[in-house]
Every structure is written in C-alpha cells, then in structure tokens.
Amino acid sequence: MDILILEDHPIVLDAIKSRIERELVGARISYAGASLEDALRSVEANMPMCAVVDLDLGDGRSPVDIVSQLAAKNIPILVMSALGEATVVKSVLSAGARGYFTKTAALDQLLVALQTVLAGGTYLSPQVAGIINAPESRLKLSxxxxxxxxxxxxxxxxxxxxxxxxxxxxxxxxxxxxxxxxxxxxxxxxxxxxxxxxxxxxxxxx
CATH class of the missing domain: 1.10.10.10 (Winged helix-like DNA-binding domain superfamily/Winged helix DNA-binding domain)
Structure with a gap:
C-alpha cells in the first residue's frame, strides 16, 4: 500500500513518514518530499493509495493548484496544512481533497484520517469542521x-x-x-x- 507525502518541512515530513511506516500495516512510502513535479513523476511509476499533502510548499503554488493536479491523477488526497481558513478548506475540498486537518491538531489524528480516506470516506478534523461551520469572522484582517x-x-x-x-x-x-x-x-x-x-x-x- 503506497502512500505519497508532499511536505516541505523536514521535521514534519520525518514525523509523518515515521508514524505511517510504524503504525499503518502494509504501508510503504512511495514519495516523500517537497516537489510537486517529482511527486507527480513518482505517480507514473507507483500509483499511491493516498497522498498526504501540505498546501504551502514554499514555491508560490496555490492550494487549489496543488490539490487539483494530484486529484487529476485520481489519487485520494488528505490535506495536512497550517492553512486553516474556511475559504481555503472549502476550495481544496471542491478541488478534490478527501480529508483535511490542520498542523495544530494532534498527529494522532493522522492515522484515523488516513484510514478514513483509504476506506473511501471523507475526514475533517473537529477543528476544521468548526472552522467551516463558524460564522464569518467579525475581525477584518488584510x-x-x-x-x-x-x-x-x-x-x-x-x-x-x-x-x-x-x-x-x-x-x-x-x-x-x-x-x-x-x-x-x-x-x-x-x-x-x-x-x-x-x-x-x-x-x-x-
């Protein structure tokens, strides 16, 4: 069972990789890195069962662009990102993501989220679900x-x-x-x- 990880923080990347390899039976990491181009090339050789994806890769790509390019390959996508605004969450879910939780959430959610997405379901962490359903912020920030x-x-x-x-x-x-x-x-x-x-x-x- 191949899993693709797209993440630009080495420490976070190692933590996700180690957790999946240690706790998800039969999992193999087919790609782990920060390059969307390399990740897409790896898909041609090994089609992953799921992709764990950060939305800010430091390359200027928009979250929707990242998700839509992977979704076009028919890969179930689980987003794990620091970007937790309602507009971002809704846009990437519309672009094809099957799950979403923020990096401020406990890493324990990762396995539950992965198992849900791998089973064909949709996973939103309680925090993300709250963000989507929250009333529009009273604060006006640039x-x-x-x-x-x-x-x-x-x-x-x-x-x-x-x-x-x-x-x-x-x-x-x-x-x-x-x-x-x-x-x-x-x-x-x-x-x-x-x-x-x-x-x-x-x-x-x-």
Missing amino acids: EREKTALVLYTSGLTMEEVGNRMGVATSTASEYVDRVRAKFRAEGKIAKTKVDLLKLAQEFGLA
Whole structure:
C-alpha cells in the first residue's frame, strides 16, 4: 500500500513518514518530499493509495493548484496544512481533497484520517469542521495579516514567517502586532502565541 507525502518541512515530513511506516500495516512510502513535479513523476511509476499533502510548499503554488493536479491523477488526497481558513478548506475540498486537518491538531489524528480516506470516506478534523461551520469572522484582517497569523500560530518563528512571506522579520512582526491590536479592540488579549492561536480559532481564522 503506497502512500505519497508532499511536505516541505523536514521535521514534519520525518514525523509523518515515521508514524505511517510504524503504525499503518502494509504501508510503504512511495514519495516523500517537497516537489510537486517529482511527486507527480513518482505517480507514473507507483500509483499511491493516498497522498498526504501540505498546501504551502514554499514555491508560490496555490492550494487549489496543488490539490487539483494530484486529484487529476485520481489519487485520494488528505490535506495536512497550517492553512486553516474556511475559504481555503472549502476550495481544496471542491478541488478534490478527501480529508483535511490542520498542523495544530494532534498527529494522532493522522492515522484515523488516513484510514478514513483509504476506506473511501471523507475526514475533517473537529477543528476544521468548526472552522467551516463558524460564522464569518467579525475581525477584518488584510490578506497579509491573515497569512502572518496562520503561519505564526502554526509553530513557525517570526523569522520563518518573514521568509515564507518574502518580507523582513520586522514586517512579519508588525502584521502580527496589528492582529493583536484588532483582537484587543474586541476585548480579547493575546499575549502569547498560544493565546493568538486560541483567538484565531475562536474567530474562525485558523
């Protein structure tokens, strides 16, 4: 049973690979890396039973582009991503993804999600289901503020957020500070990264 993994963070990639190989009986990793082109080439040699896919590969591709190219190969797709906005989730599900959970969720969900998708079902983690069904956020954030918030609360350092966004660390920090100020205007205080994550989830932003 071949499984394809498309992920650009080496530590996360190794964790996913090890978990699948250790706990999913009969699983073999047919491809593990960050290149969509290489992943698609690997499919020609070994058609996987499922693909575990990150939506931000650091190459500028849109989430829908990544998912749709794999879906065109008739591969069941399980998304595991830091991008948890309702619009992103809905768009990639429409593009062909069979499951979705965010990287802030426990890795224990991975096996349950994989087994569900492999059985032909659809898996949404409780957090993602809540995001989809949450009322529209009262906060009005710019796209850059949203991106900085999602990346920062996914566990990246501020320097890594800046690198991902192609801006200076100080600029990334400014985006996050603006988000904190907007939360504060709603009577919500976010002193720590954990506070930010909880508020982002409460407002349907992560």
